[in-house]
Amino acid sequence: MMAEDKMKLENQICFSLYATTREMTKLYRPLLADLNITYPQYLVLLALWETSPLSVKELGERLYLDSGTLTPMLKRMEKENLIERYRSKEDERRVLVGLTEEGRKAEEKAACIPDLLLDNIDMNEEEILNLKHTLNRMLEGARQKGEHQ
């Protein structure tokens, strides 16, 4: 590719990533409206539906988010009675985040979301798996490069 072409928006892989992520997140909005949560809050619930409780640090490792993002978001979710936050007895530094009864019940309401979202995507399973694989490789590569800077 010519040097000038590399400066064109059209040819930038990261712009495609950036734009697609935001448009896909918008598709979640109506599906999450019923639960009254945002997409990042949905990710927190997905993590907790797998394992609850998790410390803020563990949650951050799974979602690639730090306490500066998580702490205020978790406080909002606590106010909505989806989760509870409490200090660990064994290690008072750790704040554990656990599902409430309401947070657990939300899982049933959310069970249809993955399929409803996939209905919006005109891609077959192989394409999606392929895309996910490529993205995960890119993600791990970026994390490697990023961590020693």
Add this chain to the structure above:
Amino acid sequence: MMAEDKMKLENQICFSLYATTREMTKLYRPLLADLNITYPQYLVLLALWETSPLSVKELGERLYLDSGTLTPMLKRMEKENLIERYRSKEDERRVLVGLTEEGRKAEEKAACIPDLLLDNIDMNEEEILNLKHTLNRMLEGARQKGEHQ
């Protein structure tokens, strides 16, 4: 795939998108530090280096952003003397965004960024083109679905 598996973070294509986008954006940070701009501001400059001036609406169409995001960002960039904003004479509703001399000069400093970034990615040209093509298809699909909601 089993219904339960679809609820796992690990299996969600949109989570891969979300995490990868943010990690890639972090890789830009040190490259853009010299220009003293953020990644979204870099996207504005890329658009203007192709065509200047552009109206706020045209810029929004290229970047998939609305005036609620652009207006304050453009004001910050104007304060840094990278761009200028002025009303169109022909249509007073339109605000035109044009490069300043400093904004034009920044293009030379930024010319190395695409290659520097690609150095951080362990993917060949074909893989990248393939990924971009898939993402663009997903993007257009999402925009179609999203617009009538």
Add this chain to the structure above:
DNA sequence: CTAATTTTAATTGTGCACAATTAAATAGTA
């Protein structure tokens, strides 16, 4: 030509996202 409609940005309010700093608890060490 006037009134209703549409287009265009700006504004308001909420919620991430993240770098940098702070503070408390724990672990490691001389």
Add this chain to the structure above:
DNA sequence: TACTATTTAATTGTGCACAATTAAAATTAG
């Protein structure tokens, strides 16, 4: 033991991102 270093969250400050509303200008319809 006391002293240092590390780990963990919270806090602070800045900058997107977007829905909803507002206001001005231009277009369209009657």
